[in-house]
Amino acid sequence: TEAGLHHVLALGLALAAVPTAAALFMTTAPYGRHLRPGWGPAIDARLGWVVMESPAVVMFLAIYAAGENAWEPAPLVLLALWQFHYVERTFVFPLRLRPAARLPVAIVAMAFGFNTLNAYLNARWISHLGDYAPGWLGSSAFVAGGLLFVTGWLINRRADRALQRLRADGGTGYRVPRGGLFERVSCPNYLGEIIEWCGWAIASWSLAGFAFALFTAANLVPRAVAHHRWYRREFPDYPAGRRALIPWLL
Ligand code: NDP
Secondary structure, three states, X not given: OHHHHHHHHHHHHHHHHHHHHHHHHHOOOOOHHHOOOOOOOEEEHHHHHXXXXXXXXXXXXXXXXXXXXXXXHHHHHHHHHHHHHHHHHHHOHHHHOOOOOEEEHHHHHHHHHHHHHHHHHHHHHHHHHOOOOHHHHHOHHHHHHHHHHHHHHHHHHHHHHHHHHOOOOOOOOOXXXXXXHHXXXXXXXXXXXXXXXXXXXXXXXXXXXXXXXXXXXXXXXXXXXXXXXXXXXXXXXXXXXXXXXXXXXO
16 A cells, blocks of 8 residues: 555655665765765855755645645645745745865765655655644644744754854854854854654654654764865864764763
């Protein structure tokens, strides 16, 4: 049945988080400051981001709309939360990348594949396979998850904007970010992103949501550690008390 297949795919994604994290601890994904030769052809990073993130907007919407419960209130609110994040990430965030930035086609292809699978898993669950009565919007899972989602989104967006403002003078290099959560960790944007998708997992209370949250952490924990090491290497006066991702802990 489709429900069985969906379950197997979501479980597969959750289990794949472990080897993915292990691989990314050994080999940092080659984009941004970690871009290096040997990963095949690269394209304009702004185009790459739009292409690789677009399934999370377009396919998500199409799959959602085909569901039997697409016009029910709780699925509609979950749809709104998802699109609230992804429309910005797909069509606004890339505009602020540095104009000469490049992204390997291999990264674009892998992220496109991941986003397609993830769009299917989450959209199909909330609008068709899952069961959300209108009362779900008043449940403690939805309220707590929704609050966590918004908190994570605010942290993520605030941090991404602060990073991109470091180049407001037209520079293309890297600087030590300061202020707010940057005083505690090198990558508050990744921390916010992980919190956000944990919130989604709780608000939707679904295996698909938990698998995505796990996969996000599998991607971003190793990357935060790599960024943190890079900062310490590049800036000898890098603030000593700053951690990679979680204040005082990691
Ligand atoms: P980064 O923090 O590496 O970079 C974000 C932007 O800020 C880039 O434009 C980068 O430039 C610039 N920047 C970063 N640090 C500095 C600095 N010290 N000085 C000047 N400019 C800087 O984030 P990512 O590109 O890895 O990710 C972007 C967004 O996508 C984040 O919000 C992240 O959470 C999200 N994401 C989500 C994933 C998921 O699994 N859900 C996976 C990957 C990302 P440059 O590109 O030149 O380095």
